[in-house]
Amino acid sequence: MNATVKPGFNPSRRRFLAGAGGLTFCVAIGSDGIHLLSEAQANTASRTMSAWVRIAPDGMVTILSAGAEMGQGSMTSLPLILAEEMDADWSKVAIEWAPADAAVYGYAMNNGRAMAIVGSRAVMLYFNQLRLAGAQVRKVLIANAAEKWGVAPASLRTEPGFVVDPASGQRMSYGEIAGFGAVPAELPAVDKSELKDRRQFRLIGKSVPRRDIPAKVNGTAQYAIDVRLPGMVYATARHSPVHGGAPESWNEDKAKSMRGVIGTVRLPDGVAVIADSLPHAMAARGALEVTWKEGRAEGFDSEKALAETYVQVHADPSAKRRTLDSKGDAQAAFASAAKTYKSEYRSDYGYHAQMEPLNAVARFSAAGDHVEIWEGTQAPDVSRGRIAKALGFKPGQVTLHQCYMGGGFGRRTLGDYASEAALIAREARRPVKLVWTREEDMAHGMFRPQSFQCLEAALDPDGKVTGWTHCVVGDGGVLLATGIKIPYYQVPHQHIEARGVPHGVRLKHWRAVGHVFNVFAIESFVDEMAAAQGMDPVDFRFQRMSISPRARAVFEKAVQMSDWKARRPEGRAVGISISERSGSLGAGVAEISLDRATGRIRVHKAWVAIDGGLVVQPEAARANIESGIVYGLSSVLHERVTLKGGVVEQSNFHDYHVERMADVPEEMHVAFVERDAAPSGLGEIGNPWVAAAVANAFYRLTGKRLRHMPFTPARVLEALQA
Amino acid sequence: MQVSVNGRSHEVNVEPDTPLLWVLRDVLGLTGTKYGCGISACGACTVHVNGEPVRSCSMPVAQVEGKRVTTIEGLSRDSSHPLQKAWVAEQVPQCGYCQSGQIMQAAALLAKNPKPSRGEIVRHMNGNICRCGTYNRIIASIQRASREG
Numbered sequence: 001m002n003a004t005v006k007p008g009f010n011p012s013r014r015r016f017l018a019g020a021g022g023l024t025f026c027v028a029i030g031s032d033g034i035h036l037l038s039e040a041q042a043n044t045a046s047r048t049m050s051a052w053v054r055i056a057p058d059g060m061v062t063i064l065s066a067g068a069e070m071g072q073g074s075m076t077s078l079p080l081i082l083a084e085e086m087d088a089d090w091s092k093v094a095i096e097w098a099p100a101d102a103a104v105y106g107y108a109m110n111n112g113r114a115m116a117i118v119g120s121r122a123v124m125l126y127f128n129q130l131r132l133a134g135a136q137v138r139k140v141l142i143a144n145a146a147e148k149w150g151v152a153p154a155s156l157r158t159e160p161g162f163v164v165d166p167a168s169g170q171r172m173s174y175g176e177i178a179g180f181g182a183v184p185a186e187l188p189a190v191d192k193s194e195l196k197d198r199r200q201f202r203l204i205g206k207s208v209p210r211r212d213i214p215a216k217v218n219g220t221a222q223y224a225i226d227v228r229l230p231g232m233v234y235a236t237a238r239h240s241p242v243h244g245g246a247p248e249s250w251n252e253d254k255a256k257s258m259r260g261v262i263g264t265v266r267l268p269d270g271v272a273v274i275a276d277s278l279p280h281a282m283a284a285r286g287a288l289e290v291t292w293k294e295g296r297a298e299g300f301d302s303e304k305a306l307a308e309t310y311v312q313v314h315a316d317p318s319a320k321r322r323t324l325d326s327k328g329d330a331q332a333a334f335a336s337a338a339k340t341y342k343s344e345y346r347s348d349y350g351y352h353a354q355m356e357p358l359n360a361v362a363r364f365s366a367a368g369d370h371v372e373i374w375e376g377t378q379a380p381d382v383s384r385g386r387i388a389k390a391l392g393f394k395p396g397q398v399t400l401h402q403c404y405m406g407g408g409f410g411r412r413t414l415g416d417y418a419s420e421a422a423l424i425a426r427e428a429r430r431p432v433k434l435v436w437t438r439e440e441d442m443a444h445g446m447f448r449p450q451s452f453q454c455l456e457a458a459l460d461p462d463g464k465v466t467g468w469t470h471c472v473v474g475d476g477g478v479l480l481a482t483g484i485k486i487p488y489y490q491v492p493h494q495h496i497e498a499r500g501v502p503h504g505v506r507l508k509h510w511r512a513v514g515h516v517f518n519v520f521a522i523e524s525f526v527d528e529m530a531a532a533q534g535m536d537p538v539d540f541r542f543q544r545m546s547i548s549p550r551a552r553a554v555f556e557k558a559v560q561m562s563d564w565k566a567r568r569p570e571g572r573a574v575g576i577s578i579s580e581r582s583g584s585l586g587a588g589v590a591e592i593s594l595d596r597a598t599g600r601i602r603v604h605k606a607w608v609a610i611d612g613g614l615v616v617q618p619e620a621a622r623a624n625i626e627s628g629i630v631y632g633l634s635s636v637l638h639e640r641v642t643l644k645g646g647v648v649e650q651s652n653f654h655d656y657h658v659e660r661m662a663d664v665p666e667e668m669h670v671a672f673v674e675r676d677a678a679p680s681g682l683g684e685i686g687n688p689w690v691a692a693a694v695a696n697a698f699y700r701l702t703g704k705r706l707r708h709m710p711f712t713p714a715r716v717l718e719a720l721q722a
Numbered sequence: 723m724q725v726s727v728n729g730r731s732h733e734v735n736v737e738p739d740t741p742l743l744w745v746l747r748d749v750l751g752l753t754g755t756k757y758g759c760g761i762s763a764c765g766a767c768t769v770h771v772n773g774e775p776v777r778s779c780s781m782p783v784a785q786v787e788g789k790r791v792t793t794i795e796g797l798s799r800d801s802s803h804p805l806q807k808a809w810v811a812e813q814v815p816q817c818g819y820c821q822s823g824q825i826m827q828a829a830a831l832l833a834k835n836p837k838p839s840r841g842e843i844v845r846h847m848n849g850n851i852c853r854c855g856t857y858n859r860i861i862a863s864i865q866r867a868s869r870e871g
Binding site: 070071072073209210212213214215216217218219220221222223225226228234259277278279282353354355356357404405406407408409435437438439619620623624626627628629630631634652653654658659660661662664665666668 | 736737740741744747748751752753754755756757758759760761763764766793794795797798801806809810813814815816817818819820821822825843844845847848849850851852853854855856857858859860861
């Protein structure tokens with residue numbers, strides 16, 4: 001059987017540069033971002049440079065994309081930014097994945113470079129670098145045409161795919177230029193002032209179809225799970241059911257006696273079974289009996305921790321705490337307050353539930369000193385490093401082939417399962433495809449942490465909020481703390497802190513992570529104060545919370561979109577809230593109804609107004625935000641991971657419920673508030689506002705507060721009886 | 723064992739209890755059909771057997787002997803099925819992983835009920851999970867395909 005790795009992926013440098021003729025622009029390593037350089041320079045550089053843009057004599061422009069594609073559209077929007085500034089004809093632009101080399105293709109971050117596409121960063125962090133690179137390419141094209149025509153470069157213009165001389169009316173295509181032109185050894189510098197004015201944009205802000213979509217409607221889009229190699233065998237794994245455990249011994253003889261089983265492999269925290277087919281490997285996994293060394297999460301009871309331990313930690317004046325934000329004198333504000341409020345909220349663990357169970361394919365060279373990995377990863381650079389480390393290799397001994405991801409949501413940045421595939425393939429001495437079962441993906445999941453929160457506020461005699469304290473208790477360090485600050489409310493005296501309680505449960509970023517529960521608490525609490533003060537919640541924020549102008553603008557837009565003060569049909573009510581994420585702001589309104597017999601909440605309509613700065617691809621961004629709303633609703637109404645005895649209690653989609661078609665709002669309206677600012681992240685601004693908006697709508701409908709997410713029917717019924 | 727997939731007959735050498743999903747993906751190389759849950763709870767593996775939508779992860783291959791299996795690869799030769807065109811027009815897929823199953827599920831609906839109401843669409847499609855939450859675009863696409871044929 002032939003290898004069925006589909007073409008178009010992972011161009012080797014050789015293939016990319018080997019085309020006859022044409023102009024090639026390579027990537028230079030700069031301290032402050034991507035810079036282009038000529039191929040001549042690249043070839044004399046001390047290390048191998050890779051191509052970034054290539055213009056072929058037939059006019060095709062190939063641009064590499066460093067944006068991992070998990071559905072958010074980055075693989076289209078990043079090359080589009082470069083194409084905009086070089087004035088490429090978008091119909092003649094081909095996109096290929098950039099290799100997993102952060103030193104070359106990474107964005108600048110924290111004095112280093114990274115390729116990790118997390119926190120909705122892709123467009124935000126690559127934007128300026130890609131614009132400058134595109135402008136440089138354009139400048140070289142103009143210089144070549146100017147020389148050919150014997151005119152001054154400054155007299156020339158470009159149109160998509162052409163250099164134009166307005167004086168003579170002559171036009172020369174980029175392909176023609178690629179046929180004779182040269183890239184100077186020293187590329188011309190480009191100043192920011194030479195970039196297009198946004199009114200000149202032909203692609204940015206104009207919405208083009210996403211390039212990955214055609215392959216996703218006919219089954220040809222290649223995910224790592226689809227890679228098939230000659231001689232490949234299959235593996236699946238069972239990990240310690242108690243997180244942090246390791247295998248001691250297992251019934252290898254039994255496993256080996258099963259149909260098609262080739263052998264078992266010890267992993268750092270689990271056992272893999274190798275077989276001639278996945279169903280055979282999965283059957284043997286089911287028959288594995290493993291004795292485990294005690295794991296870090298041994299005995300952990302998540303519901304008990306949430307109900308008891310966290311409350312004790314919060315009440316303990318000597319508990320270890322981490323101050324996350326502090327300004328003014330919160331204590332004094334409370335001491336002199338005319339009125340104070342206090343509320344508590346809770347949230348459960350959440351699972352990513354990306355549709356593609358974690359998997360990777362590994363193949364070693366005959367000499368065993370080089371490995372190729374096929375993986376869908378949010379962070380190809382990290383993955384490559386981790387795989388190398390697991391094998392005792394140098395990163396140069398690992399070639400990582402990026403694939404489409406069947407969902408990421410923050411789970412796929414570690415290279416953990418790819419490292420396992422590599423370890424298994426080394427033992428198997430054959431190419432191996434490792435696929436975790438859904439049950440394994442959940443049992444050995446890495447979760448959004450659960451949380452207990454206590455908020456207090458102090459109001460002065462005018463009813464203004466002058467003091468604010470927020471304490472979040474749980475496990476997870478930074479994961480617990482995202483979204484807890486309230487820069488959009490200028491409360492003069494604040495103290496915000498986290499108290500850590502380690503459990504040994506595996507935790508991870510999760511589409512806006514801490515925002516999900518912190519914003520739930522913050523925006524529910526504000527709504528409670530507004531209600532207690534007898535005020536409209538929007539008026540309360542505007543008059544009593546010293547709201548920032550940006551936040552006011554998104555609230556005003558949300559109010560207008562949803563006709564906030566309009567009467568709703570009988571049995572329906574609306575709630576409102578706001579969230580910040582990755583530089584963006586979003587205010588949203590949810591309209592709900594309730595089945596009081598079953599406790600089932602239904603969200604009928606959602607409106608959200610987003611300030612995301614310049615929106616590079618409005619249609620794709622809108623789709624991404626709709627996705628966030630549904631993801632948010634899912635976490636608010638259904639999703640719940642619990643652990644007993646250190647073991648995850650849910651195992652598949654029959655007991656870990658996610659939003660289905662019948663649950664989604666019939667209407668979702670997304671609007672962008674225009675602002676002349678650089679792009680900010682949009683992939684995660686869609687979901688954090690949802691929880692409080694639904695809880696606040698529930699209050700308006702019933703006079704009761706929901707304080708523990710998800711709002712399962714059982715919890716809703718309990719709240720109604722309270 | 724003989725299986726007929728997308729109009730072609732194949733001799734496959736597997737145990738009769740092998741789930742159809744793995745025969746399609748790993749024996750026949752038709753990887754457009756996806757593994758999502760293995761327990762018929764997500765719909766990512768949906769194919770047609772004699773025109774009916776089935777979850778191939780839970781169907782032993784022996785049960786399709788003598789029947790016609792159609793996968794996403796066989797829905798059309800060139801992405802020209804009205805649903806595939808509508809899916810592109812409405813820019814439905816995000817991560818895309820569930821979409822083969824969604825399209826196959828929807829195709830079975832339109833084959834029987836060319837003008838489904840929104841309620842009928844939701845009832846028919848509710849077993850297919852899309853974690854990116856593209857449901858409303860899926861509904862719009864089915865309505866578009868129904869309209870435009």
